Amino acid sequence: MFIVKHLVRNRFNKINIFPVRFLNDFLNVEIAGESLKFPHVWLRDNCQCEHCFHSSAKSRILDWSKFDLNIKPKQVLYNEKSVEILWTDGHKSIYQLNWLKFRSFARENRRKYNEAIYRPAQITWNNETFNQILKRFSYNEILDSDKALHDWLYNLSVYGVTLIQGTPNSENAIDDIIAKVAFPKTTHYGAKFVVQSVPNTSNVAYLSGHLPLHLDLPYYEYCPGTTLLHCLVQTESYGGQNLLSDSFFVAEYMKQHHPEHYKILTEVEVEWSDIGVEHGNEFFKLYRAPVFCIDKHGELFRVNFSIPQRGSYFPEPLEKVVPWYQAHGLFLKLSNEFSASFKTNVGDILVFNNTRMLHGRNAYEDNSNNVRRLIGAYVDWDEIYSRLRCLTVKLKNLDGV
Numbered sequence: 523m524f525i526v527k528h529l530v531r532n533r534f535n536k537i538n539i540f541p542v543r544f545l546n547d548f549l550n551v552e553i554a555g556e557s558l559k560f561p562h563v564w565l566r567d568n569c570q571c572e573h574c575f576h577s578s579a580k581s582r583i584l585d586w587s588k589f590d591l592n593i594k595p596k597q598v599l600y601n602e603k604s605v606e607i608l609w610t611d612g613h614k615s616i617y618q619l620n621w622l623k624f625r626s627f628a629r630e631n632r633r634k635y636n637e638a639i640y641r642p643a644q645i646t647w648n649n650e651t652f653n654q655i656l657k658r659f660s661y662n663e664i665l666d667s668d669k670a671l672h673d674w675l676y677n678l679s680v681y682g683v684t685l686i687q688g689t690p691n692s693e694n695a696i697d698d699i700i701a702k703v704a705f706p707k708t709t710h711y712g713a714k715f716v717v718q719s720v721p722n723t724s725n726v727a728y729l730s731g732h733l734p735l736h737l738d739l740p741y742y743e744y745c746p747g748t749t750l751l752h753c754l755v756q757t758e759s760y761g762g763q764n765l766l767s768d769s770f771f772v773a774e775y776m777k778q779h780h781p782e783h784y785k786i787l788t789e790v791e792v793e794w795s796d797i798g799v800e801h802g803n804e805f806f807k808l809y810r811a812p813v814f815c816i817d818k819h820g821e822l823f824r825v826n827f828s829i830p831q832r833g834s835y836f837p838e839p840l841e842k843v844v845p846w847y848q849a850h851g852l853f854l855k856l857s858n859e860f861s862a863s864f865k866t867n868v869g870d871i872l873v874f875n876n877t878r879m880l881h882g883r884n885a886y887e888d889n890s891n892n893v894r895r896l897i898g899a900y901v902d903w904d905e906i907y908s909r910l911r912c913l914t915v916k917l918k919n920l921d922g923v
């Protein structure tokens with residue numbers, strides 16, 4: 523490693539205020555007292571000049587068929603705000619220091635990037651903390667204010683559940699909220715669905731008995747990300763309360779207190795299934811996945827759980843079946859123990875993360891003057907995170923985006 527003494531030029535006229543060092547494959551840049559490392563290949567790949575990056579399409583346009591994987595800087599110049607690199611192939615790149623810092627490979631900078639732009643960290647909860655984490659938002663404020671829209675989506679992503687109040691009593695009121703995010707996720711139930719007691723239904727949610735904790739549509743590979751339930755008519759009978767349980771909390775609890783059971787639920791695949799006819803269309807949906815889906819960091823990203831929508835075909839060897847049932851039973855028991863119960867009011871839209879929040883409903887009874895009626899819809903996380911990022915960039919002064 524050696525410090526390069528740079529040539530003085532008019533536009534880059536400060537020498538060695540910010541030392542720039544060549545390592546074998548990296549450039550070391552000091553930005554605001556931090557020594558940050560950037561691979562040469564990454565720098566060249568991310569050149570921001572008009573030949574390499576299309577500024578309005580915000581897309582890389584450099585010709586990768588001619589890309590030199592062993593590219594090295596021939597000369598590096600810098601000032602307080604930027605670094606200029608002259609490459610061995612004669613190309614010249616300029617990078618703003620705040621742009622580089624925002625994309626730094628250092629751990630703390632990465633945490634900040636994830637929190638500000640990628641996805642805010644999720645905070646789990648249980649029946650004891652539910653009342654503190656449940657944030658209420660006004661329907662009209664979400665429609666009128668970017669800040670309210672941002673705060674609603676932020677809370678939804680962090681806690682997995684929020685409540686919108688003051689919704690007009692119309693079947694289409696939910697459409698305006700969804701339009702503020704993007705568009706609904708269509709499934710075989712359509713872009714919207716009615717939740718109301720219907721005898722001889724194709725879906726157990728359309729019965730008035732106790733609806734045990736579950737996630738919707740686990741048999742979809744592209745499972746709906748969030749569920750919105752607008753309460754148009756609430757039951758006057760005893761019952762009809764919503765049940766909600768944060769499966770990420772329960773999974774973490776199992777990981778600590780019942781690690782073997784936890785492991786089984788991360789490993790054993792289940793065939794989630796639904797077969798029926800809806801709107802005159804036959805469907806036969808199957809998807810195989812464990813109850814707990816974890817990524818390469820060991821972090822949960824999706825939970826699948828629904829007793830009615832778990833198929834009888836078991837796609838695993840015989841010896842895994844009995845231990846899996848034990849783990850499944852424990853997960854259900856704990857999910858019930860840690861669940862919160864509350865009854866929505868007319869005008870409420872309950873919104874929750876459908877890959878995280880187990881939900882159910884206590885039994886209730888309709889009568890001729892009072893028929894419980896909800897309008898439901900789904901919106902995917904791709905759209906929610908996208909809207910949240912647009913709003914974050916608009917509302918917060920993020921340096922280096």
Ligand SMILES: [Zn+2]
Nearest residue numbers: 569571573574
């Ligand atoms: Zn370029």
